[in-house]
Amino acid sequence: MLVKLSLNSIKSRFKDYLVLFFGLIISSAIFYMLEAIATNNQFTEGNTIISSIKFIFQFGSILLGIITLVYVSYANNFLVGMRKHDYGLFMMLGAKKGKVSQLVAIETMFVGIISTVLGIILGISLTGVLSKLIMKQLGISLKHFSVIYFPAIKITLILFIILFLIASILNIITFSRTSALTLLRSSQATDWKKASNLKLIIQSILGLVLLGIGYFALCDIKNLKLSSIPIALVTIVLGTYFVFNALVSILITQLQKTNFGQKRLNNFTLAQLKFRIRDYTKILSVVSILFALSLGAITVSYEMNHQVEKYANVNSMYSIAVVNPDKNIKTNIQKLSDASVQQYDQITTKNRIYYNKSQINARPFEYQDVNNSGEIKGIKKASIRELSNPNSTAYSNFLNVNGYSSKKIIFVSDQKFNSIHQKVNHLTLVKVKHTTENNIILDKIVAMQSKQLKVKNVENLPGSYGYFKLLKGVYSGMEFMGTFLGFAFLAMLASCLMFKILSGATDDRQRYQMINKLGAQKSTQINSIIQQVGLLFLLPAILGIIDVIFGLQMFDQMELISDPYSDLILVLCGFLFVYLLYGLVTVIMYIKIVLPKIKITK
Amino acid sequence: MNKKILDVKDVTKVYNSNGSEPYEALKGISFSVDQGEFVGIMGASGSGKSTLLNILATLDQPTSGQVMVDGKNLSNLSANQMAEFRAKKLGFIFQDFNLLENLTVRENIQLPLSLQNIKAKLFNNKVQEVASQLNIQDILEKYPSQISGGQKQRVSSARALVSDPSLILGDEPTGALDSQNARELLDTLNDINEQGVSILLVTHDPFSASFCKRILFIKDGQIGEEIKSDGLSRSEFYQVILDKLGTFEQ
Numbered sequence: 076m077l078v079k080l081s082l083n084s085i086k087s088r089f090k091d092y093l094v095l096f097f098g099l100i101i102s103s104a105i106f107y108m109l110e111a112i113a114t115n116n117q118f119t120e121g122n123t124i125i126s127s128i129k130f131i132f133q134f135g136s137i138l139l140g141i142i143t144l145v146y147v148s149y150a151n152n153f154l155v156g157m158r159k160h161d162y163g164l165f166m167m168l169g170a171k172k173g174k175v176s177q178l179v180a181i182e183t184m185f186v187g188i189i190s191t192v193l194g195i196i197l198g199i200s201l202t203g204v205l206s207k208l209i210m211k212q213l214g215i216s217l218k219h220f221s222v223i224y225f226p227a228i229k230i231t232l233i234l235f236i237i238l239f240l241i242a243s244i245l246n247i248i249t250f251s252r253t254s255a256l257t258l259l260r261s262s263q264a265t266d267w268k269k270a271s272n273l274k275l276i277i278q279s280i281l282g283l284v285l286l287g288i289g290y291f292a293l294c295d296i297k298n299l300k301l302s303s304i305p306i307a308l309v310t311i312v313l314g315t316y317f318v319f320n321a322l323v324s325i326l327i328t329q330l331q332k333t334n335f336g337q338k339r340l341n342n343f344t345l346a347q348l349k350f351r352i353r354d355y356t357k358i359l360s361v362v363s364i365l366f367a368l369s370l371g372a373i374t375v376s377y378e379m380n381h382q383v384e385k386y387a388n389v390n391s392m393y394s395i396a397v398v399n400p401d402k403n404i405k406t407n408i409q410k411l412s413d414a415s416v417q418q419y420d421q422i423t424t425k426n427r428i429y430y431n432k433s434q435i436n437a438r439p440f441e442y443q444d445v446n447n448s449g450e451i452k453g454i455k456k457a458s459i460r461e462l463s464n465p466n467s468t469a470y471s472n473f474l475n476v477n478g479y480s481s482k483k484i485i486f487v488s489d490q491k492f493n494s495i496h497q498k499v500n501h502l503t504l505v506k507v508k509h510t511t512e513n514n515i516i517l518d519k520i521v522a523m524q525s526k527q528l529k530v531k532n533v534e535n536l537p538g539s540y541g542y543f544k545l546l547k548g549v550y551s552g553m554e555f556m557g558t559f560l561g562f563a564f565l566a567m568l569a570s571c572l573m574f575k576i577l578s579g580a581t582d583d584r585q586r587y588q589m590i591n592k593l594g595a596q597k598s599t600q601i602n603s604i605i606q607q608v609g610l611l612f613l614l615p616a617i618l619g620i621i622d623v624i625f626g627l628q629m630f631d632q633m634e635l636i637s638d639p640y641s642d643l644i645l646v647l648c649g650f651l652f653v654y655l656l657y658g659l660v661t662v663i664m665y666i667k668i669v670l671p672k673i674k675i676t677k
Numbered sequence: 678m679n680k681k682i683l684d685v686k687d688v689t690k691v692y693n694s695n696g697s698e699p700y701e702a703l704k705g706i707s708f709s710v711d712q713g714e715f716v717g718i719m720g721a722s723g724s725g726k727s728t729l730l731n732i733l734a735t736l737d738q739p740t741s742g743q744v745m746v747d748g749k750n751l752s753n754l755s756a757n758q759m760a761e762f763r764a765k766k767l768g769f770i771f772q773d774f775n776l777l778e779n780l781t782v783r784e785n786i787q788l789p790l791s792l793q794n795i796k797a798k799l800f801n802n803k804v805q806e807v808a809s810q811l812n813i814q815d816i817l818e819k820y821p822s823q824i825s826g827g828q829k830q831r832v833s834s835a836r837a838l839v840s841d842p843s844l845i846l847g848d849e850p851t852g853a854l855d856s857q858n859a860r861e862l863l864d865t866l867n868d869i870n871e872q873g874v875s876i877l878l879v880t881h882d883p884f885s886a887s888f889c890k891r892i893l894f895i896k897d898g899q900i901g902e903e904i905k906s907d908g909l910s911r912s913e914f915y916q917v918i919l920d921k922l923g924t925f926e927q
C-alpha cells in the first residue's frame with residue numbers, strides 16, 4: 076500500500092525526478108569516460124603521447140571522485156527535500172517510521188542504481204563519439220582505445236553504489252530521527268538573523284586583501300619563483316571564501332538601500348540572495364576556484380599546443396634538412412606551400428665537414444635566439460663567428476641540421492673550399508611558414524628520409540619537423556586531456572550548483588505564492604527568479620574568470636606562452652555556453668517548481 | 678443607497694481534476710457587499726468558502742457568472758491586470774501569517790507598494806501611518822522570527838491596509854492565534870472597518886463571525902441564509918449565530 080502511494084507521488088513529480096536522473100546520469104557518464112581512459116593501461120602505455128601525461132588522468136580522476144561525492148550529496152538533498160513532505164504525510168497517516176525509512180532507502184538506491192547504469196551506457200556512447208571527434212580535431216590517432224572497457228565500468232559502478240549506500244544510510248537516519256510534523260513543516264523552519272556588520276566588514280577587507288596578495292603572487296612569479304603557486308593557492312581560496320561570505324552580503328545590503336533596491340520585487344530578490352549567499356559560501360567558492368582551474372588548464376593547454384611550432388623552432392628554424400635530396404623528396408619539397416628553400420654546399424671528410432663561408436654569408440643561416448633562462452628572443456641571422464662558437468645558440472642549431480654529427484664543422488674561404496678535391500654534397504634546408512598546414516607532405520618527406528638514413532625515431536632526424544611531431548603529440552594529448560577534464564569538471568560543478576539551488580526551491584514555493592497574492596505580476600516573479608539564480612551562477616564565474624586572467628600572467632611572465640590571452644576568449648565562450656546552459660535549465664526548473672500554476676485564460 | 682464595493686452574480690465553479698468526475702464546488706452564488714460593510718461568510722469545511730474567496734481575490738477564475746469589485750468586472754481583466762488589481766484594490770489577511778521571513782517588518786509592509794512601483798520616499802509616510810495605527814512602530818526593523826504571533830498578525834493587517842484597498846479579504850485570519858491574540862486582531866479589524874474600509878471575512882468560527890455586521894451562510898456551494906447584527910451587541914449577535922448553527926446541525 077505504502078509502496079503504491081510512494082510510486083504515485085513519484086509519478087506526480089515526474090519532471091523533478093527527470094532532472095535528478097538526468098544530472099546523475101551525466102555525472103556517472105563523465106566518471107566512466109574518465110576512467111575508460113585513465114584505467115586503460117594498454118591504451119595509456121601503448122601511446123607515447125598519452126603515457127607521459129597519465130598522471131594527469133589519475134590526478135583528475137581522484138579530483139572528479141571528490142566532486143562526485145559532493146555532487147551525490149547535493150542530489151540526495153534535492154531528493155530528500157522533494158520527498159520530506161510526502162513521507163511526513165505518510166507518517167501522519169500512521170505509517171511506521173521503520174517502514175518509511177526502509178522506503179526512503181529503497182527509493183534512494185533505486186534512483187542511484189538506475190541512473191548509474193544508464194550513465195555508464197551514455198558514457199560508453201559518448202566516449203565513442205567524443206574520441207573520434209577529438210582524434211580528428213587534433214590529428215592524432217589513439218591506439219588500443221576501446222570504448223567499452225570493463226574495469227572502468229566496474230570502478231564506476233562500485234563508486235556510485237557506495238556513494239548511494241552512504242546516502243541511503245544518511246537518509247534512514249534523517250527520517251527516523253525527525254518527527255512527522257517536522258517533516259511536514261520543514262519548509263517553514265527557516266530562521267533569518269542579522270549578521271554583525273563589523274564582522275562582515277572585517278571579512279570583506281580580509282577577503283579583498285587576500286585576493287590581492289594571491290593575484291600579486293601570480294604576477295610576480297619571476298621573483299617569488301616556486302613559492303608563488305602555494306601562496307596564490309592559499310590566499311585565493313581563503314579570499315574567495317571571505318568575499319562570498321561577507322563582501323557580497325554587504326554589497327547587497329547597500330543595493331537594498333538604493334531606489335533600485337526598493338522597486339517592485341527587487342528588495343525581496345536581494346533579500347533572498349543575501350540569505351542564500353551565506354548558505355552557499357562553500358559551494359560558490361568551490362565552483363569559482365574549480366571554474367578557474369579548469370578554464371586555466373584548457374587555455375594553457377590550447378595555447379601551448381598552438382605554440383609547438385615555436386618550441387620546435389628552438390632546435391631549428393628549418394623543418395627539413397636533407398643532404399642530396401633524391402627526386403622524390405625534391406618533388407615533395409616543391410609541393411610545400413609558403414616554403415623557402417636554401418642550399419649549402421658541404422664536403423664531408425673522415426673527421427670534418429667543410430662549408431663555404433661566402434655561400435653562408437650570401438644567405439645566412441637563421442636560428443631562433445634563446446637566452447640563458449630559455450626565453451625566446453626572436454629570429455636571427457647567424458654570422459660565421461657565431462657559427463664557429465660551440466657555446467652559441469647558432470652553433471647548436473647548425474649542429475642540428477647536420478644531424479648532430481660528431482665531425483668538426485669548419486667554415487672556409489672559396490679558395491680553400493674549391494681546393495678540397497672530394498665529392499661536394501648539397502645540404503638542402505627547407506623552412507615553411509605554417510608547419511601544420513604542410514604536415515601531410517612533411518610526413519612523407521620525413522618518412523622517406525628516415526628510411527634512407529635508417530633512423531627509427533623521426534625526432535632524431537635533422538631539421539625540426541621530427542621534433543615538432545613529437546611535441547605535437549605530447550601537447551595534443553595535453554590539450555585533449557585539458558579539454559576533456561576541464562569540461563567534465565565544469566559540467567559536474569554546474570550541476571552541483573544546480574541541485575544546491577533547486578533543493579531550496581521547494582522552500583521558496585510558499586514565498587512566491589504569497590507574493591503572487593499580494594499582486595506581483597508573473598513576469599515580475601520570473602524576473603526575480605532569473606536574477607536570483609542567474610547571480611548565483613554568475614558570481615563564481617566572474618571571480619573565476621578574474622582568477623584566470625591573473626593566473627595566465629604567471630605563464631606570460633615565465634615566457635612559457637607568449638600571448639596567453641589570445642585563446643582565452645574562445646575557450647571562455649565554450650565554457651560559458653555549457654555553464655549558462657545549466658543556469659538556464661536551473662531557472663526553468665525553478666520556475667516550474669516555484670510559481671503557482673494559476674489557470675488565468677487571458 | 679450605498680455604493681456596492683463587491684457584486685457577485687451567479688458564480689459557479691466546477692473543478693475538473695483529471696481522472697475523477699467534475700466537481701461543482703460553487704453552484705450559482707449571488708450576493709453583494711456595500712462600501713464600508715463588515716461581512717462574514719460562514720460554512721462547514723468543504724462548503725466552498727476558500728474557492729469563493731480565491732475567485733474574489735482573482736487567484737482563480739469562476740466557471741461562469743460575474744464578479745464586480747469597485748465597479749470593475751474581474752472577468753475582463755488579463756492576468757497582469759489582475760495582479761495589478763490585487764496590489765491596488767485588495768488587502769489580504771491569511772491564516773498562516775504569510776510574512777516573508779527574510780524581509781524586515783517594514784519591508785514586508787511596504788511590499789504591496791513596491792509592487793506598484795511607488796517611489797520609496799512616498800511610501801515611507803504611509804508605512805509609518807499604518808504602523809502607528811496598528812501599534813507596531815517599534816518593531817519595524819525586526820525580522821518576523823523575532824516577533825510574536827500576535828505581532829505577526831498585526832503586521833499582516835498593516836500590509837493589507839497599506840495600499841488603501843477597496844476591500845480586505847480574510848481567510849480564517851484568527852485560525853492560528855490563541856484567544857487573546859484572536860480577540861486583539863478582531864478588535865483591530867473592527868477599528869479598521871469603523872474607519873470606512875470594507876471587509877469580507879471567511880470563517881467557521883462563531884466568535885470571529887460575531888464581529889461582522891452581516892453573515893452569509895454557505896452550504897454545498899450555495900448561499901443558504903443571511904443574518905444581520907442590526908444593532909445587537911456583539912455578545913448578543915454571538916448567541917444568534919450559535920443558535921443559527923444549532924438549527925443547521927439538526
Ligand SMILES: Nc1ncnc2c1ncn2[C@@H]1O[C@H](COP(=O)(O)OP(=O)(O)O)[C@@H](O)[C@H]1O
Pocket residue numbers: 692693694700702720721722723724725726727728729
Ligand atoms: N483544486 C481543486 N480541485 C478539485 N476539487 C477541489 C479543489 N479545491 C477545492 N476542491 C473541492 O471543492 C470543495 C470546496 O473546497 P473549499 O472551497 O476549499 O472549502 P472550504 O474552504 O469551505 O473548506 C471541496 O469539496 C474540495 O474538495
Ligand SMILES: [Mg+2]
Pocket residue numbers: 726727
Ligand atoms: Mg478553506
